[in-house]
Amino acid sequence: MAPRSDWAMRPRYAPSDFVALLWRERFLMLAVFAVIFVIGAAFAFSLKTTYPASSSILVRLGQEYVYEPRAGDAGRGAVPEAEQVIQAETEILASSELKQRVIDRLGLSRIYPKLAAEFAEAPAGEKRIVMGKALRAMETSLKIQTAPDTPIVRLVFEHEDAGTAALVLNTLLEEYLIFRRTVLVESNLPAMETQRLTFQERLAEADAAYEQFLTSNQIGDFVSEKAALSQLQSQIEQQKYQTETQLQDRVGRLAALQAQMGQVSPEVGLYRDVNNAASDKLVELKLQREDLLGRYRADAQPVRDLDSQISRLEQGIEAGRTTGEGARRFGVNPVFQTLQTERIQLQSEVAALRQAQATLNTQLAQLLDRRLKLAELEPRFQALSLDRDVLQANVRDFAVKEEQSRAAREIAAASNDNIRIVQRATAPARGSSLKKPMLVLAFLFAGFTALCAGLLRMFLRPGLPTAQSASRTLDLPVLGAAPMKA
Template sequence: MRRDASSGSAWASRPRYAPADFVTLLWRERFLMAAVFAVLFVLGMAAAFSMKTTYPAYASVLVRLGQEYVYEPRAGDAARGAVPDSDQVIQSETEILGSAQLKDKVIQRLGLARIYPELAKKYATAKPDEQREIMGAAQRALEQNLAIETAPDTPIIRVGFKHRDPQSAALVLNTLLEEYLIFRQGILGDSSSPVLEQQRLAFESRLAAADAAYEDFLNMNRIGDFVAEKASLSQLQAQIEQQKFQVEAQLQDRTGRLSALDRQFAQVSPEVGLYRDVNPAGADKLVELKVQREDLLSRYKPDARPVQELDAQIAHMERAVAEGRTRGDSARRFGVNPVYQTLQTEKIQLASEVAALRQQQAALAGQLEQVLQRRLRLAELEPRFQALSLDRDVLQANVRDFAVKEEQSRAAQQIAAQTNDNIRIVARALPPTKGSSLKKPVAMLALLFAGFTALCVGLVRMYLRPGLPTPRAAARTLDLPVLASARLKQA
């Protein structure tokens, strides 16, 4: 029996319920549940009826790729022209639309009294610290009532704003879009013009120093134009070498001719006979003998001895004349040989030409040596000149590039300040005619929450009651049949 009693006490601490018992047990807690339900439902309905009607205004913005999203490197051409995809552009424009600075500009433009009159009244009598808190509260309220929606692969941004006053809702949203068009220019606009100008001025200063070093280098080495002088020296050297070769060829020619003249000059007589008179005595004698023969023939016969002797003399004379034994000069004159004079004149001219050519050869050799030394000096100075020229060229190119970029940046800013071609307001906000309120949703939530809370309270109260509430629960808990039950007697 003791064991059964202990078992009974353990069973009594853990009552076992059936589904049918819950209705009976919860009915016992109906007053507590009704009180909890009534209190929570009244509070929920009070909260629901405190909800005010708001009027949502909507607008939409078309966003396209613009010049401000095209990458322009500050220096060089790496990745020039790179552009983000459309989703990145939409995301950046959405962030600009939702920035706190833009909301602050809207509040400052319209005034706190036009948007939130209650906060404006508090702001008028608040201290500076409290005023900052009130402005923060206004920005938070503006952010809570502002809705920005986007869709993938769609260049449209939908913007909505809720306010108690429909006119204020449309006014705030349109003002937000107008300030957005201005604000985004400052965010996305190229603000590098001052930086470009400073960089350009720095390069110009370095270029002036490089020019001064370049001029000092030229003046110190007495060079007018390094490249032109180098080219002219190369051309001059080629000309001098060509002249030298020509002079050497002429010198060899004149020297050879002079040697030949020297050999010919030894073989030519300085004097030559100008004319001579031939003595005709033999011929005259022959004629005289023939005349005598004819005279003898007039007296003698041809075979007479005197005629034959005379014929013998004539024959002998004819042989002497024919053999030239009777020929002789009666007078002869000599003079200077013109060939000798010509050879002598040509020899003198050739000798003078040879001397002149040798002097010219020596002069050309000296000039060639000077040109060669000058070229060697320029070759020695060329690395320094190339370094100075490279510095000047690079700095000039940088100055030119930064000047062009500065002008382009300034022009882009001016164009961006006057137009927003890639951002178009598709639909401006109009004052809404239909408002929205959370009264019904809050009332339904209050009803459901009050009923659920009351049920939970009833269940908790049911489980916390001591004892066995029903005979069936006692029978299941004690595993004993219940023969009878009596009502609890009132005290």
């Protein structure tokens, strides 16, 4: 057999034993259940009925969420995501400042009369504590509900009075539409105006320095004058090259013309007379022969004499011995005269071209000096122009942004296009209370606690509670059992 200390501390139970053993502890369990249930019921009946007023708003992307940089254009037009907009509007709705505005508008006595009385009796140092209690009570009563991918925000406010619940929630929405403007639309007009005036003063100084620079250097328009000088220099250089080409052409033609004039005679024969005496003599002799042939025969002496003369004269004519110079007339050679006229013209053209070349060289030298002067002044001009351009752009940008900010603020003050109240709060007809859930919870908790107390008492009792438990614990049959005596 096992020692007594082993089996006495570890009795064995069967499911059927629990019913009998718990019934033995029924009075303890009933007492524990009654105490806890009475306490829970008393707490449940002390809960007050609240009336939940509900409302909803539609939140869309508005102008106030579009990013507008104060300077430059980096990131202009960037907008947050829809979830971020909903989160921002939810934070504004849940802010303590908004609740304080509602309390200031309706009065603490209208919303929480007990806290109003406590606030009136509290000293100055504790008034803030009482107001903090009111804000915490509003925060507890106000529920803000959102859903993913939904631009609707639902609001629920619970209060003991149905009319007060609707009034507080509607006032909250009205103050929210006003309060969000001060949060989202910042008033940066004074800063922009101050910065714009500063840029205008700097721009006036830059303009004065720019004008003084142009006046001291006798420049009307630097860019235009530089471009005009460059264009004029190109034109003069082109004229110079054309003049040099023409001059070389005229000089070459003049040299060739002078060489030709050396080969042409200044005078030329106009005409000359031809001497025909030999031919006339020959004709006369032939006529005489024909005349003699009429009186003499061909072999007569006079005829032979004439034939001899005719033969000698013909031989002289053929040999050219009978030809002589006639009268001649000479005059000015027109070719020489034309060459001389052209030479005079070329000489005048050469002189004119050389004069033009000298003038163009002088002009080019003057233009080059002026362009070098402008090139020397250009860095200073670029610096002054850059300062003026930057300041003008800044003045223009800040003036535009100032007007845009003023217009955006005025539009935002006049309307809330991106926030629409879908449903305003109305006084709820039915209230909600936690009495029934609390009674059920108190009943369940009291029953569970009573059961735990019964089990604890059952397990803490010494000995073997039943014959079946003794048999299982000792592994011995129980032959009989006697009732417990007092």
